Amino acid sequence: MATTTRNKVSPFLDPGPRTKANSLAILQLSRDNLLPVYLQPPTGEHDGYAEGAVVNTRYGSFPHSTMLNVPWGSQIRASKVDTGSRGRKRKRESGVDACREATGAGEKDDGKDNEDSAATAVNGESAPAVKQAVADTSGFIHILPPTPELWTTSLPHRTQVVYTPDYSYILHRIRARPGSVLIEAGAGSGSFTHASVRAVYNGYPTEGQRKGKVYSFEFHEQRYHKMKKELSDHGLDGLVQLTHRDVYSGGFLVDGKSPEADAVFLDLPAPWEALPNLSRRKPQTSLDTGDAAAENEQTEWVSPLNPKKSVYLCTFSPCIEQVTRTVSVMRRLGWVDIDMVEIANRKLHTSRERVGLNLNFDRGVNNSPRDVEEALARLEEIESRFREHAAKPRDGDEDMDSADEGDMQSSAKQSIATHGNPGPSADEGSSGTAPWMEGRLITRGEPEIKTHTSYLVFAVLPMEWSEGDEAAAAAKYPVGKEQKVIGAVDKAARKQERREQLQKQQGNSRKARRKERDEKLGEASG
């Protein structure tokens, strides 16, 4: 527990160089098979395992002790773990087993280190003996630091998940950047929450500081509690504020205060019912959903949006009917730049396509002619064999049969002799191409693709601009002193300008021009 309080920064945001106890790690079993695990320090027998907590997979058993304090990305060998007898609760003598030497040199030392550190960590109790893990002969996994991408593919599903192709595009379009404040409604399984926290993170907030933050809302109570626990396990407590609320009627204020959001993501079944709560001013009473909320707050209506910025919005709806209703309400509420897209993502697999008559008979090899020449050669060969056979004198029926057989056999032998050559030589690896370099490199789509996730509707709500603001701006930047024309200038004017510029610069050194440019840059940024 001491570890979790010490390293405050979430492992999603800064995992550090090595794996740590009581922290999330993602075990990659195979490419698309990921398993999130909270690594536990070895504190004696756990769930019947002498090695402490153990992860059992089809690729072997992996005691947590072998995965602690190793560099991220490490390949972890499976260990020999007694999975069969633990149910019977037989007392085992840990000492005897521990004597057996581990074959894997790499993690033997690590394991020892962990044991030592664990022993010191649990100083109060008498340190229970933890069985030293013994490396298995085969099986391995990789251990990865958690990222939103890995979490998205491995998280426990509670609802439909917003996958990486969608959320990467959404976060780019709604301008979620370090320092932004984001509202997310419909936290769901939390994949978007994790991705958006990473996008807006610019340090944990201290008192009175405005830092990047995600205000998340979840309507479903059970999901809310699960999510709450997950967030604090992941060290995201100061960065995500999760609220259990129905945003259709309850709105988006947190403790009566405005989150002052710069961007909004709505993953709700009826976004149009939540939209009136995301206005700059009190929504019109004609929208019946707003009524209840308006009655509750007799006092001033507070907008949850940042009053000083354009607010970007994205809604995520699977059906086209939802989209048309949402867009219609958006138009009435003053959102502009309404844009609807859907994302089609495809994963590609690469492989070697091996076609040819004289390849070996491995799996995945197509033993048909590689090209016309090869087909022709084989046909010619067969044809010549027939001709040879036909040219032979016919003595008698018996003779013919025997001769035919012998001929066929010999020619078959011949063909094997000529064609079978490249196979064994490739296996040797000394001459010819290596087997993994044979054939043509191809890419093909994965067997099943997600053809539709959801429609994404993007919109922008500009900052409110009153007549007073306009008057102030007009006074600050008075018109009437225009000197030159920029933009779409016709050719003659552009030439004239260039001529004047050149005249001015004639005689000036390159340095002066550079200085001028710097000054211009300074003005632009200042």
Next chain:
Amino acid sequence: MQSVIRPNAWVALKLPSGSTKVLQIAPNTTISLGKYGSFPANLIIGRPYHLTFELQDKLPDENFSRLRIVPTSELYAEVFAEETAPECATPATGANDTVISATDGEEFSLVDEKGNVVARSNREIIDDNARQTLTQEEIEELKREGNNAGKDVIAKLLLSHTALDQKTSFSLAKYKLLKTKKYIRRFQVLPIDVANFAQWQLEERDASKIMDMRAEMIGLVGCWGNVHYGGDDVLLEDPKAAVAQGEEACVPVDEGLLRGRWLVVDDTCGLLVAAMAERMGVLYDNEDAETEGKTEEQNKDTEEQTAATPEETHRANVNETQPGKATQEGGDIEMTDVQNAPTKPQAEKKPKQQKPRPSDFAIPYSQTNTITVIHGASQPNLSLLNYWGFDITSPNHPPHPLHNHLLTLTWLQLLKPELDASYSTPPLTASPETLASWKPSRRGNFHRKRRRYARIRHIVDSTRAGNFSGLVCASTMDPISILRHTLPLLAGGAPVAIYSPSVEALAAVADCFSVPRRTAWVSGNVPEIEGLSTEELERWPGNERFPLNPTLLHGVSIQTSRARRWQVLPGRTHPLMTERGGADGYVFTAWRAKPAEGKIAAKGKFKRRKVESEAATPASA
């Protein structure tokens, strides 16, 4: 990002035709929008982004057009009209229990309450373009009069179309939209951020310059590269090196401090760097609140100094806004001038603002949250960063967050630093007396060279120390060769994201990590790697059979993404008919692995063939 349009900001002006104009809004200029007219720039400076402005008719006593903010109710007026129209019609028909049928032979006809046909089906339409009775001259005449922001022209055009009553509602809407695009005098101002800029560069400028990188790809590369804010700035302490001290006074690289650093290979002229900088929070200059106050102060200052010559005023301002300027190279000549000439009035005026200058060997770069760009030419091509006020070639740069967070080095400096003159030549030294006897320009050069030496040394040493948090790449170079030299620099578990406009190069990389190749590598039957240490295997130089060490990456995957855009209108929702084609764009993703030492085999999948291929059991992960 800024909330209002600031003077001298780069903005995108979106015109009704759908095209975009990217301009730097200089105050006191006239912005011309071509056929849509022109207006004074000061009318949009200080106003919010994303509003739609309309050019109004010139007032009789003014020689410029004023602007009007178009309310959204007006922007969407037609959609609203369409939405309400059928709603009114349906209850009426419902009450009479009549069913709309297509039996009358006019499918999709629209009939108003009185029974007049508003729009017909397309059966009777004569395909003839010459139905417009207005001649080109007449249209030009109307445009010159330029009444009511072009709305009059559009109305007249519609009225004088002879077959307007024969159009279906669909074709009528289309016709009106076409004419509106052409004649309405409206525009919208968008901020130049990475998303807007990339779209403009892709669709209207030179897509090849940014390697056809679509928004989907920018998002994917950033996410799979796990690019994010890498921690608060950590600056190395100034070693306070005296001018007589050489390289021994340089600050050594402290590997413990290096965190949240990303390695980039960028052939998109800086778009990729900009996208990453945006994700790391180092692209945009200062927060709004600060600058508001600052500019006001600055204005006040300028007013106070009206007595001074304009040039001096400007210089004083520059000094004031650029406290960190002295750390940059080349700033010396002017700076030393100022310092050594106390007789000059402005030096007396602002004695407080002359901060003690850091020594030559002070490292201006943060140790965290940095982008390290490796480039093939002797100078990095990051020209597009100019749009965000950062010019990599400028030696005397005003403060910009990229300054302390963008490190650039060449492949030569990374791989063979001893051959690079600026890295291997020891720094100049001089005693303070000699230095004082020199001319200011020579002294400036002396300091500039020493500073450059310290900087390059820091960049090269810290990059070679490795432990990067990720590699992001969009390059025209062969990705295999890039990976060969960058993989050893990545920390364990660090993600790799490589963008390529076409799939072939990425497929070749993925093939380097194919299961058979990796299996062969770990089987222990590869003569060329026998006896190599882990360190040597990490820096595997590659051969024909194994271009890369196939165990250094895992989770290798290639993907592509495409956004399909839709039009959403009442009753007319469908995907757009045409979109930009060209390169699809692909992203290769993987994680840096730390392979276990020695022979390793996957759990037996192929037990039946154990005898013959024990060594070559395919690895499954």
